[in-house]
Amino acid sequence: MLLTVILSLLLLMLIYLLLAPIILYINSSDNDYYVRLPGILKACLLADKEEVLKVKIKILFMSFYFYPLRKDKAPKELKKIEGRAARKKRKRTMNFKMGLRLLRSFKVKRFFVNIDTGDCISNAKLYPVFAFLNYRYGGFAINFENKNELILKLQNRPIYIIKSFINK
Numbered sequence: 001m002l003l004t005v006i007l008s009l010l011l012l013m014l015i016y017l018l019l020a021p022i023i024l025y026i027n028s029s030d031n032d033y034y035v036r037l038p039g040i041l042k043a044c045l046l047a048d049k050e051e052v053l054k055v056k057i058k059i060l061f062m063s064f065y066f067y068p069l070r071k072d073k074a075p076k077e078l079k080k081i082e083g084r085a086a087r088k089k090r091k092r093t094m095n096f097k098m099g100l101r102l103l104r105s106f107k108v109k110r111f112f113v114n115i116d117t118g119d120c121i122s123n124a125k126l127y128p129v130f131a132f133l134n135y136r137y138g139g140f141a142i143n144f145e146n147k148n149e150l151i152l153k154l155q156n157r158p159i160y161i162i163k164s165f166i167n168k
Contacts, residue, residue, distance in 0.1 A: 017158060024106075024154040101164040110153035111139040116146050 023036045033045040041059050048054040048067070055066040094102075117123055123142050130140040
């Protein structure tokens with residue numbers, strides 16, 4: 001009885017992990033950049049005074065910081081693998097088609113671009129292009145106030161990512 005309850009809970013957790021949305025959010029005006037798996041994980045990029053940037057990772061109830069640009073104090077020695085194991089080891093690379101399928105699996109939930117090129121003539125030339133794009137897609141704006149802004153919210157599910165790698 002206890003074993004079936006544990007197995008069913010593990011199965012439900014696996015199903016949740018496969019179907020839960022992964023959200024990628026970029027907001028350049030508020031300096032808000034994060035990847036989130038609701039209820040489980042959130043990784044934010046933050047500015048730092050000593051380092052250029054730091055990553056705040058929150059997993060369930062724990063929170064910690066990670067500095068990706070910090071150099072290690074001592075380089076680790078790599079062990080040489082000899083024999084057949086070294087020759088058989090190969091890297092899997094992502095080709096263009098696979099990358100395109102991965103990009104197509106993402107859904108754009110929010111998109112807004114507000115730019116100023118710094119030149120009023122270039123802004124005036126971009127105005128009709130952005131008006132046409134707004135008619136078709138929406139989310140494009142030109143300003144003459146020296147303000148650049150990007151808001152992008154993408155959503156995907158791990159099952160769709162796995163599916164994009166499996167289906168050819």
